[in-house]
Amino acid sequence: MNGSWSVSYPLVRQVHLVRQSLVVAVLILSTVVWGEYILGSLRQSSAVGLRLETHGLSLLVISMLALALVKYKTNWRLYFVTRVLSLLSVILILAGIELHHGGNIPVEIQGWFSSWMPDHSHSSPWLTLSTEIALLCISLGILLRHKVVGAGLVSAALALWLPLISLIGYSYGHNSFFGAMSPTSIVLVAPLALATLSLYAHHGYVRPFLSNRVSGRVLRTQILLAMLVPWAVGFLLLRDAHPESQQTGPLFVALVTWFIWFMVYASARTLEKMDRNRRTAERRYARQALCDPLTGARNRRGALLETQVALGDAQAGGSIMALIMVDLDEFKKVNDQFGHQVGDEVLVRVSRLLSKSLRPTDILARWGGEEFLILLPETRLNMAVEIAERLRATLESDMRLNAEGGTFDITASFGVAEVGQGEVGLYEGLICADQALYRAKDQGRNMVAEFDGVEAEDLREQLEGQAREMAAREPLPFSA
Numbered sequence: 001m002n003g004s005w006s007v008s009y010p011l012v013r014q015v016h017l018v019r020q021s022l023v024v025a026v027l028i029l030s031t032v033v034w035g036e037y038i039l040g041s042l043r044q045s046s047a048v049g050l051r052l053e054t055h056g057l058s059l060l061v062i063s064m065l066a067l068a069l070v071k072y073k074t075n076w077r078l079y080f081v082t083r084v085l086s087l088l089s090v091i092l093i094l095a096g097i098e099l100h101h102g103g104n105i106p107v108e109i110q111g112w113f114s115s116w117m118p119d120h121s122h123s124s125p126w127l128t129l130s131t132e133i134a135l136l137c138i139s140l141g142i143l144l145r146h147k148v149v150g151a152g153l154v155s156a157a158l159a160l161w162l163p164l165i166s167l168i169g170y171s172y173g174h175n176s177f178f179g180a181m182s183p184t185s186i187v188l189v190a191p192l193a194l195a196t197l198s199l200y201a202h203h204g205y206v207r208p209f210l211s212n213r214v215s216g217r218v219l220r221t222q223i224l225l226a227m228l229v230p231w232a233v234g235f236l237l238l239r240d241a242h243p244e245s246q247q248t249g250p251l252f253v254a255l256v257t258w259f260i261w262f263m264v265y266a267s268a269r270t271l272e273k274m275d276r277n278r279r280t281a282e283r284r285y286a287r288q289a290l291c292d293p294l295t296g297a298r299n300r301r302g303a304l305l306e307t308q309v310a311l312g313d314a315q316a317g318g319s320i321m322a323l324i325m326v327d328l329d330e331f332k333k334v335n336d337q338f339g340h341q342v343g344d345e346v347l348v349r350v351s352r353l354l355s356k357s358l359r360p361t362d363i364l365a366r367w368g369g370e371e372f373l374i375l376l377p378e379t380r381l382n383m384a385v386e387i388a389e390r391l392r393a394t395l396e397s398d399m400r401l402n403a404e405g406g407t408f409d410i411t412a413s414f415g416v417a418e419v420g421q422g423e424v425g426l427y428e429g430l431i432c433a434d435q436a437l438y439r440a441k442d443q444g445r446n447m448v449a450e451f452d453g454v455e456a457e458d459l460r461e462q463l464e465g466q467a468r469e470m471a472a473r474e475p476l477p478f479s480a
Contacts, residue, residue, distance in 0.1 A: 170248035303365030322384030
């Protein structure tokens with residue numbers, strides 16, 4: 001699937017690159033806050049009535065999680081460190097939550113925690129609890145990344161939802177509301193939550209959002225509108241609302257926003273699955289349209305398409321390619337003596353044998369009946385003749401038919417021609433290879449004959465006329 005990301009999901013790679021920038025930014029900001037915290041320079045903000053500090057324990061956990069994400073899964077040792085840091089973060093957060101709610105924690109440990117904790121008795125407990133819950137969700141999002149993908153993704157999304165509540169509340173000019181975080185905590189937690197969420201960018205749960213197709217762009221627009229519209233409606237309804245409504249208003253707007261996001265996401269997942277099934281079916285039908293159902297080789301239409309593309313590449317690069325027309329000798333006797341089922345089996349065996357004997361860049365197609373066409377890119381006529389002779393000898397030695405009707409030696413005649421030199425185009429090359437094939441038949445079968453450029457030059461007018469007739473009967477398929 002990796003190769004397909006660069007085509008259908010180029011944003012996935014960009015998201016992974018952005019994650020590093022977010023984590024580095026969090027590390028820098030947390031270092032600054034640590035400096036202010038240690039120097040005791042954090043003070044209460046008279047502008048918004050909130051302490052613009054983040055909890056000492058929360059700041060420690062933020063730093064640990066940022067370090068866990070800065071080189072996520074570069075190698076197994078760093079991956080182990082990531083999991084250890086995330087697990088320690090969970091333990092510290094749970095201990096902090098227990099302490100805040102008067103849990104049974106030994107006095108010695110309470111004293112250690114208190115050394116990290118300034119006095120928050122005058123501020124809302126939500127300032128601490130919301131940050132701790134968000135950090136707990138981030139830790140779980142990292143830990144569950146390879147174990148329970150769905151639960152880990154939900155945890156990472158919830159970690160992003162909690163700062164959203166505070167952003168909505170502060171944007172409305174409210175100083176106190178449920179789910180509030182200090183501005184410092186928002187600046188640190190929100191990028192960390194986004195970085196954790198980016199760990200899931202390549203999963204099928206998230207890829208619909210990052211698709212480069214029209215559906216992906218429409219989905220991202222819907223997500224943006226799902227955030228802006230509830231925010232605007234909430235701003236109009238809550239600016240003059242009762243203080244109690246202002247307390248719960250940001251939480252309600254955030255819930256509505258995430259509900260709309262979830263509905264959009266659920267529908268996008270369904271549409272993405274339907275679209276993926278449609279694309280798979282289209283590719284299957286396209287292969288069937290260009291492949292011979294019996295031998296699996298390309299059919300006549302597929303051969304024309306491949307040859308057209310290869311000839312264009314050869315002309316652009318100034319190289320020469322060769323065509324080999326193959327016809328099984330006296331194949332009608334096989335059908336008459338052994339039956340058409342045995343004849344079909346012979347065609348399949350011949351196709352496999354030819355394909356096995358060719359280079360990876362060569363192209364084999366069933367041209368029709370017992371005829372095969374071989375395309376040899378970047379191959380001169382003399383080399384193509386050598387390849388054809390080797391294929392002829394392989395068929396002669398390996399294709400003895402033993403059946404109830406007796407034995408029969410399967411041989412083939414080969415016609416070779418060069419394409420891309422001078423005025424010899426695709427149709428002219430096919431006609432030259434076909435004429436060379438008839439020459440091999442006339443000379444006794446089971447042999448190789450060639451049609452060189454001198455002969456093509458002498459018969460140019462005749463070839464051009466035959467090529468026009470062939471082009472009218474069999475127009476080239478679209479290469480796109």
